[in-house]
Amino acid sequence: MPLSSAEVEKVALLSRLLLGEEELRRMTAQLGDVVEYVRQLDELDTTAVEPMAHAAELSNVFAPDEVQPSLDRELALANAPKRDDECYRVPAVLGD
Amino acid sequence: MMADTAYEVIIGLEVHVQLQTQSKLFCRCSTRFGAPPNTQTCPVCIGLPGALPVMNEEAFRLALLTAVALECEIPSFTKWDRKNYYYPDLPKGYQISQFDLPMSCHGGLEISDAKGAFPDRRVRILRAHLEEDAGKSMHDEVAGKADSRIDLNRTGTPLLEIVTEPDMRSPQEAKGFLTELKLLLTYLGVSDCNMQEGSLRVDANVNLHVSTPGGVVATPIVEIKNMNSFRAVERALAYEAERQYQVWLETGRKKGDVPKQTRGWDDQAQVTRGQRHKEESSDYRYFPDPDLVPVRVTPAQIEEARQRLGELPAALRSRLQSDYGIDAYSADVLVNQGRLLVQYFEAVAQSTGDGKRASNWMQQDVMRSLNERSMVIGDFPVSAPALAELLSAVQRDEIDNTRAKDVFARMIDDRCSASDAMAALGIAKVDEAQTVELCREILRANPKAVADLKEGKQKAVGALIGQAKQRNANINPGRIKEIFLDLARSEQI
Known part of the structure; x- marks a missing residue:
């Protein structure tokens, strides 16, 4: 197994996903397959290859600092599961 | 209470400065403070599918200017990373920030205190990088409901995060650094540094080096948040140093014995309180943002920034x-x-x-x-x-x-x-001859004072000057004193 179920559990927690026992087993296997697939890249010798930060060979794409209209608030809030006239509403944020 | 020399305070700061741009870091929504909630957002800053961020040129220019002023090294290549975590004020589920290749690093700022409250020191800057701000959550206390309200106007506002090395040795020094940094940023015109509006935010990392018979022992590092003024920073650090010392006396716990703790400053109670455990940095699962291309900086651009510093x-x-x-x-x-x-x-x-x-x-x-x-x-x-x-x-x-x-x-x-x-005000230059005549009159009327002056008792002249000022408010007390002394000495009354 390339991934342990503990590792998958941790990633699930960070992604705020609750997995049942059966789901955890299935995900551990499936995610493991993905990792195993990508791991094939390890077979390549990349010592002479310069690391790249982006797939496109572009850099310095900028926009001028000019304000443009924002979304209408009604539109912005339209998909919110819970809202009031001005804000999104979410279960209470505790602590900071 | 032990002597002050029982421990040394080790302080490092993380300062988030809002850069003074008109529009946000990766979209063109306004950054204006105080607008009605959720009226300055768009698909990019609220993370709707398919939106593409584009870097604000002015934000990068201001960041570069600041980095050069902080004597940082400016790498020729810098890129954007996603910092992943879930929080209601972070609509995309990640913050666009810079992880392993920040736009500047290894600078410094000299601090000193004209009254000598701390020794002159160069506080090293570990790095300064660009990132986007999160939104604001407000707890709805009035309605008494269990909801928080989220305003995403601030989401995507450009911030420069400036991280120092742990080079400060007292709360006064930390305040001194912040004061000097704020002044520098104000001179550069890169930020209004308004703490009330959140344009400048400070977190502090602090621990102690305690002297023991067995050598110097470091206490666990604590991060302090929620300090809303430089004075609050100073007080929070002073409180925290003493608290850590007491905890060390009680538990003997050293750095590494417990995970890094985050504490919030309660300005009303003047204490720090424990907050949630900080996630390990690997938990943020940083990776390069595929939506944004890297930035290359040329020596000519750095030189141009240097020319603009003033x-x-x-x-x-x-x-x-x-x-x-x-x-x-x-x-x-x-x-x-x-x-x-x-x-x-x-x-x-x-x-x-x-x-x-x-x-x-x-x-x-x-x-x-x-x-x-x-x-x-x-x-x-x-x-x-x-x-x-x-x-x-x-x-x-x-x-x-x-x-x-x-x-x-x-x-x-x-x-x-x-x-x-x-x-x-009727002020006119008083004629010298008039002044001498006035002095003569006053001396004639005050033989006791004249006798005193002859004996060298200069104190007597004070009352004479007072009388002269009453007679003519425009006369110069310095000049008139000279005249009184000359006349008394020469007895030309």
């Missing part, structure tokens, strides 16, 4: 001392008031040729008047040439310093020139 506070302080013969403390007070006030001072000092007098007047009269009127120098009714005219009159002995303050008050009230204010 005269920065540290250089300005030493130049004011050497150009105008004022002391370090005065130079510090003037420079701390900002570039415009310094320009005003320089105009007065150059016009009168007397830097010390100009500096005293700036610190005592001009700054006090500005404070009393909650005014900035740009709006001050007395222009630099007008103040110079007044101080020149004092220099020429046309009026004394005390009387000049009356004239100054009149100049503010009437928004008029020094000569007009002097005329309005």
Whole structure:
């Protein structure tokens, strides 16, 4: 197994996903397959290859600092599961 | 209570500065503070599918300017990373930030205190990188509901995160660093640094090096958040140092024994309180943002930024001392008031040729008047040439310093020139012969004082000057003292 179920559990927690026992087993296997697939890249010798930060060979794409209209608030809030006239509403944020 | 030398406080700071742009870091929504909730958002900053962020050119320019002013190394290549975590004020589920290739690193800022509250020190800057701000969550206490309300106007606002090395050794030094950093940013014009509006936010990392018979022991590092003023930073650090010392005495726990703790400063109770455990940095699962291309910076761009810096506070302080013969403390007070006030001072000092007098007047009269009127120098009714005219009159002995303050008050009230204010107050230069005659009269009427003066009891002259001032408010007390002493000595009464 390339991934342990503990590792998958941790990633699930960070992604705020609750997995049942059966789901955890299935995900551990499936995610493991993905990792195993990508791991094939390890077979390549990349010592002479310069690391790249982006797939496109572009850099310095900028926009001028000019304000443009924002979304209408009604539109912005339209998909919110819970809202009031001005804000999104979410279960209470505790602590900071 | 142990002696102060039982431990050394080790402080590092993380400062988030909002860069003064019109639009956000990766979209063109306005960054204006105080707009109605959720009226400054768009698909990019609220993370709707398919939206593409594009870097704000001005934000990068301001960040580069700051990094150069902080004497940072500017790598030729920098990129954007996603910092992944879930929080209701972070709509995309990640923050666009910079992880392993920040746009600047390894700089420093010199700090000193004109009154010697801490030794001169260079606080090293570990890195300064660009990132986007999150939104704001507000707990709805009025409605008494269990909901938080989320305003995403601030989401995507450009921030420069400046991280220092743990180089500060006292809460005073931390405050000194913040004051100097704020002044530098203000001189550069890159941020308004308004803490009330969240344009400048400070987190502090602090621990102690405790001296024990077995050697120096480091206590666990604590991160302090939620400090809303520089004074709060100073107090929170002082509180936290003492708290950590007590915990160390009780538990003997060392750095590494417990995970890094985050504590929040409670300004009302004046204590720090424990908060949630900080996630390990690997938990943020940083990876390069595929939506944004990297930035390449050329030596020519860095040089251009250097040219744009202008005269920065540290250089300005030493130049004011050497150009105008004022002391370090005065130079510090003037420079701390900002570039415009310094320009005003320089105009007065150059016009009168007397830097010390100009500096005293700036610190005592001009700054006090500005404070009393909650005014900035740009709006001050007395222009630099007008103040110079007044101080020149004092220099020429046309009026004394005390009387000049009356004239100054009149100049503010009437928004008029020094000569007009002097005329309005009936101040005219007193004729020397008249003054001598007045002195003779007073001496004749005060034989006891004359006898005292002859015996060298100079104290007697005070009462005589008082009488002379009553007779003619315009006379110069310095000159009149000389006349009294001369006359008494020569007995030409």
